[in-house]
Amino acid sequence: MRFGINLFPTVGPQEKEAWRHFDEALELVESAERLGYHHVKTVEHYFLAYGGYSPDPVTFLAAAAARTERIRLVTGAVIPAFTHPLQLAGKLAMLDNISKGRLDVGFGRAFLPDEFEAFEISMDESRPRFEEGVEACRRLWSEEKVEWRGEFFRFGPLTMLPRPFQQPHPPILVATATTPESCTAAGRAGHGLMMVPSINKREKLQEMLGLYREGRAAAGHDPDTGDVHFSYGCYLADDADEAYERGKLYSEYTNGKLLEAVSGWSRTRSEQYPGYEKIVERISGGSFDTSLAEDKALVGTPQQVVERLGRIREWYGDVTISLQVISGNMPYEESARTMELFAEKVMPHFAETAG
Structure with missing residues (x-):
C-alpha cells in the first residue's frame, strides 16, 4: 500500500485567513516528503467553505513542487467541464x-449544483463535457497537430506547448463517487481510479472495483496494476479517547460544510446524477460512530489504525490511501502530529507493499 496526504480545505475566512491556510498546507507538504509519504493531493472547488480555498489545484501544486524533490503531486481532481481543454x-x-515528471492528473465531473450554476453550465452536460475534456487533454499531450471537432470545443490543427515531461503523458486518474459505469470506462481506457469509501457500502465499493478491473482486462490492460486511490478522514493520537473525541469533532465539522455545499440538490434534478436528490438526507442520516465501525475513517491510536488498514487491505487489495489531515479545520499542530504518528507507527506495518 502507498500513503499520501489529501489537503482538502473545509474552511472560510471566518475560521482561517487564506494566506495562513496555504502557509500551513505547504509546511505539511514539506513534512510529507520528509516523512516518506508517496503523494500530496488537492481538490478543485469554488466559493464555498467546502473546498473553496482550492479553486485551482495546479497553482497550489506548483508551489508544492518548488518545495519538494520526490513526492508525487496529484490533482484530486481538476474539472474539465469548467475549463477549456x-x-x-x-x-x-x-x-x-x-x-x-511528478504529476498524476485526476479528472472529475463535479457534483455541486451551485458550481454548475455559477459557470452557467447544465449538469445534464457533465458527463459528455468530462469525457470530451479528458480525451482532448490526452491527445494534446501525446500527439502533434491535433485537430478537435467535438460537441463543446473546436480547435486545431495545433501542437500544444509545452510538451509534457512524462511521455506520452502524465498518469490519468478518473474520480467516481457512486457510478459503476465510470469504473468500467476508466478500466477500459487504462486510467487509474479515485474513489470515496465514506459514501459507499463496502459491498458497493468491491463491486465497483471488480468492474474496473474487468474493464482493464477486457481492454488488454493488466487488471492488477491500475492505480486506485481511496481518501479517508484521518486523526491519530496515542490516547484512544483523545483520538475519538477530536476525530469526531473534526468529522462532524466537515460534514456540516458538506451539507451546506450539497444543499442545492434540494432544488436540482439531473439524469446525469441519479439518486443525488437524496444526498442531503443520506449525509444528514450518517454518524461518526457508524463510519468508524465500518472503517470509513482512519481515526484512533496508531495500533487501532493499523488494524483498520489491515481490514481495508483485505477488502480492496493494495490500494493507494490519501489521508485527509486538514479536514474539519484541524489545528496545524494536530495535523502535523497525525502525519508523524502515521509515518512512524503505521506505515512500517505496510512497508512490504509500499511503492
Missing part, C-alpha cells in the same frame, strides 16, 4: 515540467 492541458503540462 487547451488551457487545462497546457497548465498541467507546465506543472509536469516544473515538477520534473
Whole structure:
C-alpha cells in the first residue's frame, strides 16, 4: 500500500485567513516528503467553505513542487467541464515540467449544483463535457497537430506547448463517487481510479472495483496494476479517547460544510446524477460512530489504525490511501502530529507493499 496526504480545505475566512491556510498546507507538504509519504493531493472547488480555498489545484501544486524533490503531486481532481481543454492541458503540462515528471492528473465531473450554476453550465452536460475534456487533454499531450471537432470545443490543427515531461503523458486518474459505469470506462481506457469509501457500502465499493478491473482486462490492460486511490478522514493520537473525541469533532465539522455545499440538490434534478436528490438526507442520516465501525475513517491510536488498514487491505487489495489531515479545520499542530504518528507507527506495518 502507498500513503499520501489529501489537503482538502473545509474552511472560510471566518475560521482561517487564506494566506495562513496555504502557509500551513505547504509546511505539511514539506513534512510529507520528509516523512516518506508517496503523494500530496488537492481538490478543485469554488466559493464555498467546502473546498473553496482550492479553486485551482495546479497553482497550489506548483508551489508544492518548488518545495519538494520526490513526492508525487496529484490533482484530486481538476474539472474539465469548467475549463477549456487547451488551457487545462497546457497548465498541467507546465506543472509536469516544473515538477520534473511528478504529476498524476485526476479528472472529475463535479457534483455541486451551485458550481454548475455559477459557470452557467447544465449538469445534464457533465458527463459528455468530462469525457470530451479528458480525451482532448490526452491527445494534446501525446500527439502533434491535433485537430478537435467535438460537441463543446473546436480547435486545431495545433501542437500544444509545452510538451509534457512524462511521455506520452502524465498518469490519468478518473474520480467516481457512486457510478459503476465510470469504473468500467476508466478500466477500459487504462486510467487509474479515485474513489470515496465514506459514501459507499463496502459491498458497493468491491463491486465497483471488480468492474474496473474487468474493464482493464477486457481492454488488454493488466487488471492488477491500475492505480486506485481511496481518501479517508484521518486523526491519530496515542490516547484512544483523545483520538475519538477530536476525530469526531473534526468529522462532524466537515460534514456540516458538506451539507451546506450539497444543499442545492434540494432544488436540482439531473439524469446525469441519479439518486443525488437524496444526498442531503443520506449525509444528514450518517454518524461518526457508524463510519468508524465500518472503517470509513482512519481515526484512533496508531495500533487501532493499523488494524483498520489491515481490514481495508483485505477488502480492496493494495490500494493507494490519501489521508485527509486538514479536514474539519484541524489545528496545524494536530495535523502535523497525525502525519508523524502515521509515518512512524503505521506505515512500517505496510512497508512490504509500499511503492
